[in-house]
Amino acid sequence: MINVEVRKFIDGSIKSIDIIGHSGFDEEGKDLVCAGVSCVFIGGLNSISDLDNYLINFEKGFGKIEAKKEPNEHDKVVLETILVQLNTIETKYSKYINVKVKKEGAK
Secondary structure (H helix, E strand, O other): OEEEEEEEOOOOOEEEEEEEOOOOOOOOOOOHHHHHHHHHHHHHHHHOOOHHHEEEEEEOOEEEEEEOOOOOHHHHHHHHHHHHHHHHHHHHOOOOEEEEEEEOOOO
16 A cells, blocks of 8 residues: 655644555556555646755655755645645545645644
């Protein structure tokens, strides 16, 4: 299963997105869920305008983007779009992906 953890600043803007694991929907190279998640994440990263504001790590089975400080308005929209797209994948393939959102300061 792919586990996605989204952490938000107190104001509700996204601070970080962590993506860990493999969906197990199909074998490597044929896994539509993993491919979809990868496309959403990489496409989002390609749209970020202020790359210097982020710590980014992407490798097989793991992806992370974390803001060093609050994102600019453009990047807020990009990060929210990534979240909406991941939630859409989760709606159809909930056995293979789990998306959790946590606000900073919340348990």
